Amino acid sequence: GNSVTQMEGPVTLSEEAFLTINCTYTAxxxxxxxxxxxxxxxxxxxxxxxxxxxxxxxxxxxxxxYRKETTSFHLEKGSVQVSDSAVYFCAPxxxxxxxxxxxGGGTRLMVKP
Amino acid sequence: ETGVTxxxxxxxxxxxxxxxxxxxxxxGHNTVSWYQQALGQGPQFIFQYYREEENGRGNxxxxxxxxQFPNYSSELNVNALELDDSALYLCxxxxxxxxxxxxxxxxxxxxxxL
Numbered sequence: 001g002n003s004v005t006q007m008e009g010p011v012t013l014s015e016e017a018f019l020t021i022n023c024t025y026t027a028x029x030x031x032x033x034x035x036x037x038x039x040x041x042x043x044x045x046x047x048x049x050x051x052x053x054x055x056x057x058x059x060x061x062x063x064x065x066y067r068k069e070t071t072s073f074h075l076e077k078g079s080v081q082v083s084d085s086a087v088y089f090c091a092p093x094x095x096x097x098x099x100x101x102x103x104g105g106g107t108r109l110m111v112k113p
Numbered sequence: 114e115t116g117v118t119x120x121x122x123x124x125x126x127x128x129x130x131x132x133x134x135x136x137x138x139x140x141g142h143n144t145v146s147w148y149q150q151a152l153g154q155g156p157q158f159i160f161q162y163y164r165e166e167e168n169g170r171g172n173x174x175x176x177x178x179x180x181q182f183p184n185y186s187s188e189l190n191v192n193a194l195e196l197d198d199s200a201l202y203l204c205x206x207x208x209x210x211x212x213x214x215x216x217x218x219x220x221x222x223x224x225x226x227l
Contacts, residue, residue, distance in 0.1 A: 051213045089156075101156075101205075101216065
């Protein structure tokens with residue numbers, strides 16, 4: 001079946017620190033890959049996506065590269081801000097699953113001033 | 114702001130009751146998916162509707178059912194509520210049901226079963 005492994009949180013960083021949140025997945029077929037972010041008390045928002053190998057998704061200073069050979073989609077940001085504090089979810093969308101996302105447990109990021 | 118709305122925002126029910134949660138998708142979005150997110154966990158896929166027909170289902174019992182209407186609204190119904198049904202229920206809409214489609218999530222309905 002499809003599954004996602006994310007690094008466990010919480011991840012606590014100081015403002016302007018470098019962020020990496022690891023994500024590896026197992027999925028049948030050739031999935032599209034998504035990162036969603038959930039701010040406190042809210043639903044999920046799309047952060048970025050990549051649809052084929054070596055694609056790099058980017059948004060709001062965050063980046064992730066689709067690595068098919070390692071089945072990974074690690075999220076990075078060069079300089080985090082307090083406003084980035086949230087829970088981050090990696091989600092593969094297998095191409096045989098009709099757009100039914102598989103989520104891991106998420107990684108909580110806490111950024112301190 | 115994703116253009117997807119859900120109602121109510123919060124709800125309290127007791128065991129054995131029935132509940133209906135509502136979602137309004139973006140105009141033109143033919144696909145709606147429902148997810149259950151227990152506290153501290155990631156969302157779990159319940160089912161998906163495409164053009165008013167169920168298009169896939171996760172590992173949830175039949176007491177979880179849904180409807181999708183032509184006006185881009187949809188419902189999630191849960192019968193015989195159990196304590197473990199307490200969770201945030203999220204709906205997400207997309208234009209089509211393909212794997213490259215972005216899903217746009219609503220803010221969720223938080224259900225508490227006592």
